[in-house]
Every structure is written in structure tokens, then in C-alpha cells.
Amino acid sequence: GANVVINVPQPIPSLTVGQASLFTINYINNGTQPQTGTLTTTIQLPSGISAPSIFSSNGWSCTTVGQTITCTNPNSGGLPVGGSLNVIVPITPNNTLSGIVPPPIYIYLNSSTVPY
Numbered sequence: 001g002a003n004v005v006i007n008v009p010q011p012i013p014s015l016t017v018g019q020a021s022l023f024t025i026n027y028i029n030n031g032t033q034p035q036t037g038t039l040t041t042t043i044q045l046p047s048g049i050s051a052p053s054i055f056s057s058n059g060w061s062c063t064t065v066g067q068t069i070t071c072t073n074p075n076s077g078g079l080p081v082g083g084s085l086n087v088i089v090p091i092t093p094n095n096t097l098s099g100i101v102p103p104p105i106y107i108y109l110n111s112s113t114v115p116y
Contacts, residue, residue, distance in 0.1 A: 007029050011023045043107050045091065053065075
């Protein structure tokens with residue numbers, strides 16, 4: 001079957017208080033079959049980091065409420081074996097956070113926690 005894993009590089013640029021950085025989440029199908037159907041991902045940001053209330057990225061439509069970002073992608077063509085999709089999240093640290101994204105950031109895909 002499909003087996004979607006994620007890869008999360010560090011934000012670019014590194015986090016600076018009050019400045020937006022881009023946080024990319026790559027979803028990769030390492031399985032033996034395409035991933036079909038709508039994809040829904042939920043990202044729990046740590047306190048002190050904010051994201052826009054509404055944004056879109058690479059076919060994903062996203063909304064943010066508090067520290068929770070929810071994104072959906074119709075995935076109309078399916079995610080083929082070896083294929084990848086990514087969502088780029090603009091994040092801004094709003095207190096003393098700087099450098100790398102502090103844990104924990106929890107990422108879910110179709111209601112299941114995805115290891116990263």
C-alpha cells in the first residue's frame with residue numbers, strides 16, 4: 001500500500017523574532033502503491049510561533065486557529081510511488097525563540113501521526 005513519510009528541513013531563514021521564515025514539510029510516498037484521495041494534514045506549532053490565519057501552498061489550502069494549522073489537498077492525481085508533495089508554511093516567532101524550531105511540532109496526515 002501507500003506509505004507516506006515526511007521530511008522537515010530547518011526553516012529558511014533561521015528563526016528571528018518578528019521575522020517570517022518558511023517552514024517546508026515534504027510528504028513522500030515510500031510505499032508500493034499510490035496514495036489516493038484527499039489529504040489532510042494538521043500541524044501543531046509550539047507556543048511562541050504563529051502562522052497566517054489563511055494561506056495556500058502548492059495545492060494545499062490551509063487555515064490556522066491558535067497553534068493548529070489544518071491543510072487539505074485534493075490530491076486529484078494521486079501521490080505516486082516515490083512521489084512527493086510539500087506544503088510551505090510561513091511562520092513567525094513572536095517571543096524569545098530564535099535559531100531552530102523548538103520542539104514539539106506534531107504533524108498528522110489523515111488523522112495519523114507521521115514520523116519525522
